[in-house]
Amino acid sequence: MPWKPSVDGEIPTLGYEVLDWITAALAAPDHADYVPFVPYREQEDFILRWYALDPDTGRRRYSRGVLGRPRGWGKSPLLAAIACVEAMGPVVPDGWDAAGQPVGTPWSRVRTPWVQLAAVSEEQTRNTWAPVLEMLRAEAPVHDLVRGLEPMESFVALPNRGRMESITSSARTVKGARAVFAVLDQSEEWVPSNGGVKLATTMRSNAAKVGGTTLESPNAFIPGEGSVAEESAAFHDAILSGRSRDDGLLYDHRESPPETDMTDRESLIAGLRVSYGDSSAHPGGCVLHTPPCSPGHVELDRLVATIWDPAQDVQQSRSDFLNQITHASDAWVSGPEWAARVDLGRALAPGDRVVLGFDGSRGRVRGKADATALIGCRIADGYLFEIGVWEQPAGPAGKGWMPNPLEVDRAVREAFESWRVVGFYADPSGWTEHIAKWEAAFGKRLRVKATQGAPITVWPRGKDARVCHYVEQLRVAIVTGECAHDGAPSLTRHVLNARKRHTRTGYLLYKAYPDSPEKIDAAYAAVMAWKARTDALSQGIGRGGGNGKVLVLS
Known part of the structure; x- marks a missing residue:
């Protein structure tokens, strides 16, 4: 049965099934007792887009993704949850149901699931790997849904020889590992000198061979370093300008407005509310949805204090907290300077x-x-x-x-x-x-x-x-x-x-x-x-x- 949209403009997605599985199966990290992991509305929106399907073929719309948010937004827990659902949940398109809506099935019904969480250092891999282990804690409902699940310190054994693991750019076995899903964490740090660019290329090639996907989670990159995050941004630009035949990249990067004044408290708070979105804690709730949703976990007053600390580098603050892609030390014009001059309201007229x-x-x-x-x-x-x-x-x-x-x-x-x-x-x-x-x-x-x-x-x-x-x-x-x-x-x-x-x-x-x-x-x-x-x-x-x-x- 073909896809049947329930409303005009609707796009088919497995995201709803994925969200149901995540909230029903996984424990929220950083809690003494079991609490279900419930994504913010903003995170839900990303999952719905990431698992979008082509309405004609029923296949996954995106093979690559980039989720760019500031430090502390909550990328690591979200990516850990997505890694878990890729390992065990209904992420593989399996046609349409009687109502013409998409149906998903686990990778284990298709092939042995192999999921990797990668970074260029052991310390970075812990950012996403630690939430994985907490989400799969003994009292999490996932153990009732997936029998035979065995979380270990450095890997998770899945039923039927499946596996979740953390790796770094020094891993020698990555070339032969055809992971169905891979997280490329902090890809702004993946540069040629530490083997990050080569690792990213290999992992994407591995995923392509089995119909899998890769998802990056960078902070703002520095132009000119040749990082994986910078290359992905260039690929996104090529798609927008019609220079690429492939458009299978979901690029979701949000930063504070370029006119954000870091010396003015009101302007800085407003900019941080944009970059942190639903994860920011403030009386009015989130910025991105109406009616307001519950405030998030990030205390903006603490961020302002950190940014204004005399020992804090201004450009580092722009990158870490405003998520602004600024500039290299020898850049002619910075990203915020150029972005501040965009004016889409000025129309050219014949005879100008x-x-x-x-x-x-x-x-x-x-x-x-x-x-x-x-x-x-x-x-x-x-x-x-x-x-x-x-x-x-x-x-x-x-x-x-x-x-x-x-x-x-x-x-x-x-x-x-x-x-x-x-x-x-x-x-x-x-x-x-x-x-x-x-x-x-x-x-x-x-x-x-x-x-x-x-x-x-x-x-x-x-x-x-x-x-x-x-x-x-x-x-x-x-x-x-x-x-x-x-x-x-x-x-x-x-x-x-x-x-x-x-x-x-x-x-x-x-x-x-x-x-x-x-x-x-x-x-x-x-x-x-x-x-x-x-x-x-x-x-x-x-x-x-x-x-x-x-x-x-x-």
Whole structure:
């Protein structure tokens, strides 16, 4: 029988069965006597999404998941509960019942269940493994539901040779262990130097072979470290921007608003209530649901005291408690700074006066082609927007890929048709012929010119001291709020990828390391668009109405 939604827009999920099993079988950790484990409403919502099914095939919708929350939110108990239900509960789709609703069955009906909880150190594995043992304590009802269950100190023996175990990146047997489910705990700490990236790749491959799943639980990562959490965020971005054929990743990361002021108590409490959600304890109950649910376990006043401790590092507090993905020490713009300038309410209208910035691909690094980016900026209010970013697709589709010049040319011409383009600055490297054609086609229409002889071409002999000034101009505009942007994922990723490298006259933008596959081309295109806007304003092409009058800026 096919899936029958009970209400419009409903998505089939095994989550309801999973939640029933969890609350009926498991003990809540950190209690002297038996108390059933009952997830918060926010945690229930995640479980419903994680166990979503494809209504056509009846298969699990997601093969990978990321649950990003701040320290102390309750990730470890929730993941321990999910690991237990994966080992023993109804998580495998088994068709639809007579009412057209999904039915689940345990892995033991399909294959021997093998569940792993992994981290890159013994101390980290205890974060999730300790709650597992508490949930399976002797008086927990799970022992009545699953006969033959034997919790040990380092593993849990399941009936019919099944097994739950904790492992680290030093485990030698992980390659042959085809776990049906694996937790990748604190994946922001999984980096190439400690074997974390290799371990994650191996565990995902193992799960794929048996139709299993993996679930990460990172805190906020530091961009540029190459962690597993950072790679998963990049995969999520690729899905959003249409650069990935696979969309089987459930990405659930929540952080405090970027405008959270850590020196202002009211603002800080409000930000913490967002990042901690239902787990925060406060008189009004939870933030995420109405009517209010019961307050959680996290005392926000204690967090404020910790954050304001003079010995506490500010950036560490942003990562640990606000769950904000901030920046590397040499980042050009931080995540919160950039996020604070997103303005989705500003709509572009036909005929708006805009300027364009273009940075084209010039070569390949380790087989990956540079990106090509066309970024616009409205003169009236300094609104940056993404017109097109052409990047090599992931996987086999990207082999030998190069940007299609016809697509890029069409995007440029459509921009001139859609808006009043008064300036267009482009880096000529690798695109000299195309830029020459654009200069011939549009040069006379441009009121803002790089030079009279070459109205579009900027820095023809490479980046010099002036470019250092242009880069810093845009950074200051972002930090002070003079600049806003559309939040486009590719532009955002390129801006946050950009690193500062100091020169004798300032600094320029570079990738995190020379061979990095992460691109920054859209960031440079934005720099050129912003420079064109600055030149337009200096020539009297002002913010209002386009009457050509000189505007005196305060």
